[in-house]
Amino acid sequence: xxxxxxxxxxxxxxxxxxxxxxxxxxxxxxxxxxxxxxxxxxxxxxxxxxxxxxxxxxxxxxxxxxxxxxxxxxxxxxxxxxxxxxxxxxxxxxxxxx
Amino acid sequence: xxxxxxxxxxxxxxxxxxxxxxxxxxxxxxxxxxxxxxxxxxxxxxxxxxxxxxxxxxxxxxxxxxxxxxxxxxxxxxxxxxxxxxxxxxxxxxxxxxxxxxxxxxxxxxxxxxxxxxxxxxxxxxxxxxxxxxxxxxxxxxxxxxxxxxxxxxxxxxxxxxxxxxxxxxxxxxxxxxxxxxxxxxxxxxxxxxxxxxxxxxxxxxxxxxxxxxxxxxxxxxxxxxxxxxxxxxxxxxxxxxxxxxxxxxxxxxxxxxxxxxxxxxxxxxxxxxxxxxxxxxxxxxxxxxxxxxxxxxxxxxxxxxxxxxxxxxxxxxxxxxxxxxxxxxxxxxxxxxxxxxxxxxxxxxxxxxxxxxxxxxxxxxxxxxxxxxxxxxxxxxxxxxxxxxxxxxxxxxxxxxxxxxxxxxxxxxxxxxxxxxxxxxxxxxxxxxxxxxxxxxxxxxxxxxxxxxxxxxxxxxxxxxxxxxxxxxxxxxxxxxxxxxxxxxxxxxxxxxxxxxxxxxxxxxxxxxxxxxxxxxxxxxxxxxxxxxxxxxxxxxxxxxxxxxxxxxxxxxxxxxxxxxxxxxxxxxxxxxxxxxxxxxxxxxxxxxxxxxxxxxxxxxxxxxxxxxxxxxxxxxxxxxxxxxxxxxxxxxxxxxxxxxxxxxxxxxxxxxxxxxxxxxxxxxxxxxxxxxxxxxxxxxxxxxxxxxxxxxxxxxxxxxxxxxxxxxxxxxxxxxxxxxxxxxxxxxxxxxxxxxxxxxxxxxxxxxxxxxxxxxxxxxxxxxxxxxxxxxxxxxxxxxxxxxxxxxxxxxxxxxxxxxxxxxxxxxxxxxxxxxxxxxxxxxxxxxxxxxxxxxxxxxxxxxxxxxxxxxxxxxxxxxxxxxxxxxxxxxxxxxxxxxxxxxxxxxxxx
Numbered sequence: 004x005x006x007x008x009x010x011x012x013x014x015x016x017x018x019x020x021x022x023x024x025x026x027x028x029x030x031x032x033x034x035x036x037x038x039x040x041x042x043x044x045x046x047x048x049x050x051x052x053x054x055x056x057x058x059x060x061x062x063x064x065x066x067x068x069x070x071x072x073x074x075x076x077x078x079x080x081x082x083x084x085x086x087x088x089x090x091x092x093x094x095x096x097x098x099x100x101x
Numbered sequence: 102x103x104x105x106x107x108x109x110x111x112x113x114x115x116x117x118x119x120x121x122x123x124x125x126x127x128x129x130x131x132x133x134x135x136x137x138x139x140x141x142x143x144x145x146x147x148x149x150x151x152x153x154x155x156x157x158x159x160x161x162x163x164x165x166x167x168x169x170x171x172x173x174x175x176x177x178x179x180x181x182x183x184x185x186x187x188x189x190x191x192x193x194x195x196x197x198x199x200x201x202x203x204x205x206x207x208x209x210x211x212x213x214x215x216x217x218x219x220x221x222x223x224x225x226x227x228x229x230x231x232x233x234x235x236x237x238x239x240x241x242x243x244x245x246x247x248x249x250x251x252x253x254x255x256x257x258x259x260x261x262x263x264x265x266x267x268x269x270x271x272x273x274x275x276x277x278x279x280x281x282x283x284x285x286x287x288x289x290x291x292x293x294x295x296x297x298x299x300x301x302x303x304x305x306x307x308x309x310x311x312x313x314x315x316x317x318x319x320x321x322x323x324x325x326x327x328x329x330x331x332x333x334x335x336x337x338x339x340x341x342x343x344x345x346x347x348x349x350x351x352x353x354x355x356x357x358x359x360x361x362x363x364x365x366x367x368x369x370x371x372x373x374x375x376x377x378x379x380x381x382x383x384x385x386x387x388x389x390x391x392x393x394x395x396x397x398x399x400x401x402x403x404x405x406x407x408x409x410x411x412x413x414x415x416x417x418x419x420x421x422x423x424x425x426x427x428x429x430x431x432x433x434x435x436x437x438x439x440x441x442x443x444x445x446x447x448x449x450x451x452x453x454x455x456x457x458x459x460x461x462x463x464x465x466x467x468x469x470x471x472x473x474x475x476x477x478x479x480x481x482x483x484x485x486x487x488x489x490x491x492x493x494x495x496x497x498x499x500x501x502x503x504x505x506x507x508x509x510x511x512x513x514x515x516x517x518x519x520x521x522x523x524x525x526x527x528x529x530x531x532x533x534x535x536x537x538x539x540x541x542x543x544x545x546x547x548x549x550x551x552x553x554x555x556x557x558x559x560x561x562x563x564x565x566x567x568x569x570x571x572x573x574x575x576x577x578x579x580x581x582x583x584x585x586x587x588x589x590x591x592x593x594x595x596x597x598x599x600x601x602x603x604x605x606x607x608x609x610x611x612x613x614x615x616x617x618x619x620x621x622x623x624x625x626x627x628x629x630x631x632x633x634x635x636x637x638x639x640x641x642x643x644x645x646x647x648x649x650x651x652x653x654x655x656x657x658x659x660x661x662x663x664x665x666x667x668x669x670x671x672x673x674x675x676x677x678x679x680x681x682x683x684x685x686x687x688x689x690x691x692x693x694x695x696x697x698x699x700x701x702x703x704x705x706x707x708x709x710x711x712x713x714x715x716x717x718x719x720x721x722x723x724x725x726x727x728x729x730x731x732x733x734x735x736x737x738x739x740x741x742x743x744x745x746x747x748x749x750x751x752x753x754x755x756x757x758x759x760x761x762x763x764x765x766x767x768x769x770x771x772x773x774x775x776x777x778x779x780x781x782x783x784x785x786x787x788x789x790x791x792x793x794x795x796x797x798x799x800x801x802x803x804x805x806x807x808x809x810x811x812x813x814x815x816x817x818x819x820x821x822x823x824x825x826x827x828x829x830x831x832x833x834x835x836x837x838x839x840x841x842x843x844x845x846x847x848x849x850x851x852x853x854x855x856x857x858x859x860x861x862x863x864x865x866x867x868x869x870x871x872x873x874x875x876x877x878x879x880x881x882x883x884x885x886x887x888x889x890x891x892x893x894x895x896x897x898x899x900x901x902x903x904x905x906x907x908x909x910x911x912x913x914x915x916x917x918x919x920x921x922x923x924x925x926x927x928x929x930x931x932x933x934x935x936x937x938x939x940x941x942x943x944x945x946x947x948x949x950x951x952x953x954x955x956x957x958x959x960x961x962x963x964x965x966x967x968x969x970x971x972x973x974x975x976x977x978x979x980x981x982x983x984x985x986x987x988x989x990x991x992x993x994x995x996x997x998x
Contacts, residue, residue: 016123
């Protein structure tokens with residue numbers, strides 16, 4: 004989901020995505036960047052993202068990923084579900100406030 | 102998970118590798134930009150990425166199917182193991198390939214001949230109609246059952262309620278002239294109803310119509326596919342053309358498809374039969390019949406229907422020459438309707454099932470041998486297996502591996518076997534018994550392939566299960582201990598192998614006994630005096646002189662006489678004669694009843710049927726048939742139309758108790774005014790229907806003379822077999838000369854069925870010799886495999902007991918004593934196998950009694966000789982390893998561990 008979210012802004016390659024997630028989460032989610040690749044592969048197999056070979060900002064060959072329409076729909080659905088879940092957990096954890 | 106992804110994963114992996122490289126490059130660049138040194142930047146980038154191999158593996162696994170993956174790995178492992186053990190692999194694979202190949206080949210034959218339906222639409226509705234006539238003594242010895250007469254066909258086809266269509270047919274040789282050289286062809290004569298019953302549409306033109314079967318209508322004919330191809334070059338405009346068949350012009354109305362045959366008969370032409378009602382009489386039971394049952398009508402119902410029609414038939418038609426038609430009531434004629442398939446397959450079923458059983462036994466022996474080999478291998482790996490089990494390899498996993506190994510062997514063996522089967526099938530078809538029905542339909546089809554796969558897997562499973570359960574079983578921890586040197590080997594460990602060897606010996610014995618019985622049958626047959634001598638120097642050929650070519654009987658006789666003279670003039674020919682049919686030739690014979698002077702046929706019972714032959718002078722001298730009493734015919738007898746006749750010895754003994762007493766007596770056929778003929782000669786009995794059949798009583802009429810039925814009329818045999826005694830028989834040049842000689846008499850006479858009597862004899866024996874060869878091969882293979890199995894067990898036991906042997910020798914055991922110990926062991930196994938095998942053989946060989954001749958299925962000589970051979974082989978097989986045991990050096994043996 005995080006990967007999909009990153010790609011909403013436009014196509015990106017693996018390195019960019021890894022750093023984007025790290026930065027976006029204000030370094031809370033410290034992941035080995037390598038573990039990103041299996042995730043990307045899985046998303047690609049499901050048809051949520053597509054890939055193409057391009058050139059990176061500093062002129063290196065890199066594989067770019069972009070969101071497919073199916074992926075966009077998935078992101079929307081999952082985001083909605085996630086938010087519902089967060090709200091539900093929130094209500095359970097802080098019942099006294101209300 | 103899709104297969105596509107499995108197949109593409111290698112290229113994906115490459116791509117991923119590139120992607121990771123690109124990540125590293127970018128990260129390194131950035132690190133350098135942050136001010137790290139080159140190597141530090143790279144290391145840091147790697148750290149950030151994590152373990153790249155792990156990543157690739159994870160992605161790779163994402164795209165695999167677990168079972169296929171492990172299976173593939175295991176199969177590769179097995180193949181590697183087999184490559185490392187080429188001797189074992191080759192022996193096991195060859196054994197399995199021979200077994201599976203043989204089985205596939207024979208199964209293809211059994212399937213094509215016995216199991217597949219006949220090549221007609223809705224073939225299960227087709228039946229053959231015939232009768233039994235228990236009161237008609239003598240008849241059954243010639244044909245087995247009573248066929249239909251033309252009048253029966255008319256009655257049945259008009260009044261039956263059971264059939265959609267019913268017809269009769271018979272075969273004939275006819276000559277076609279005016280195309281190229283005159284040619285004798287095989288024709289099937291079909292009545293109305295045959296084509297409708299068989300229901301196979303022509304590929305061109307039309308069927309013979311009802312009108313074609315009406316007397317007086319224009320003459321027509323249909324072609325077979327083969328004849329159309331051969332004589333007309335598959336010309337599509339052939340329909341409507343006319344050809345001359347037996348000197349009669351017939352219009353071609355259609356061509357039948359390639360595979361079409363009437364029952365078993367290969368033919369060139371289909372000629373319509375037409376019956377003129379006003380001239381039909383009751384007898385003449387010479388037609389075979391085919392009918393198609395109405396839907397829902399069973400054979401029993403159809404028989405009841407025909408049983409109702411037999412009296413109708415008896416009251417509808419006149420009898421020949423005023424004999425009381427009620428003789429047929431005493432004959433007790435009853436319908437015998439059989440599925441057409443049974444008629445087609447005939448007694449080939451016996452031989453094929455024996456063959457299938459035989460080859461099945463060979464398969465079991467082969468599988469037992471491979472199982473034995475696997476046991477040895479597994480036993481050698483026992484410690485490895487035990488260690489692996491101790492380290493946590495699951496029981497299931499070990500069993501799976503062992504089973505997989507044997508399954509792989511089975512499958513590869515099966516693939517090789519398929520190749521062998523293909524070759525073997527050609528051999529079978531080529532060497533197969535001459536008249537094996539449906540030979541042209543035999544093929545390796547889907548069923549045979551399925552059978553092969555099943556046999557391969559089954560044999561693989563069989564070979565693998567025994568070692569798998571024996572050594573991968575839960576008690577594996579035992580193995581660790583017993584394989585150590587502290588314990589000596591328990592006898593129990595050899596039980597599985599012993600059982601296998603005993604089974605092999607027993608099965609081999611069964612096959613050898615069967616082969617032995619066939620050899621004895623062959624010997625018995627060879628001892629039979631067939632009634633002719635030196636068959637390989639006796640040339641035969643068949644010539645027919647149709648009535649439309651030469652009308653007057655006397656001119657026919659003169660022409661035949663002229664052929665005899667011309668052929669006799671060929672250098673190297675010592676004697677020439679002709680007859681309406683040589684022994685075993687298989688041409689439809691005539692038969693009828695005769696009576697002796699002073700008796701008439703209508704009294705009491707109908708006398709037995711006798712085979713009738715029409716012969717020329719010197720036939721017996723040419724063929725080598727001994728004259729027992731009296732004299733032979735001469736040409737003066739023939740041209741003078743003297744009332745003379747010759748008979749076979751058994752007939753003379755039956756009527757007058759001795760051959761010499763028969764000379765001068767007079768006999769006649771069963772018509773009231775039939776002329777009496779004097780018996781002038783008695784000849785040796787001839788096995789007319791093959792050496793395995795009893796000699797029939799034969800009456801030999803002169804080929805030309807006064808009719809034996811109607812006084813004053815003249816009769817001649819128009820279709821005869823010439824017999825030529827010459828040491829050149831069978832050579833090409835000789836055949837050329839024969840043709841020249843015949844054509845110099847009349848250029849439009851076709852010469853057919855040219856062969857030597859040896860060919861005729863061999864063909865009549867082909868069933869026996871084929872069975873003998875097959876059983877011989879199977880028996881030999883079984884013997885070799887059984888002996889190898891025994892040898893393997895003994896040598897294995899010897900190698901296992903080396904230490905014990907060493908100790909015994911060290912303690913002073915004698916070499917001879919040790920040898921005897923192992924030979925005794927081998928003999929006890931063989932002995933048990935022989936005992937079981939003898940019992941099994943006694944039961945099983947009964948099934949092949951129809952293939953035997955002159956000996957009982959319990960022939961004592963065979964039952965003594967075969968076990969002796971087998972035990973001798975067993976002694977040899979156990980002596981060789983036993984001698985090795987005795988040569989063991991005690992010091993070496995004890996040091997070795």
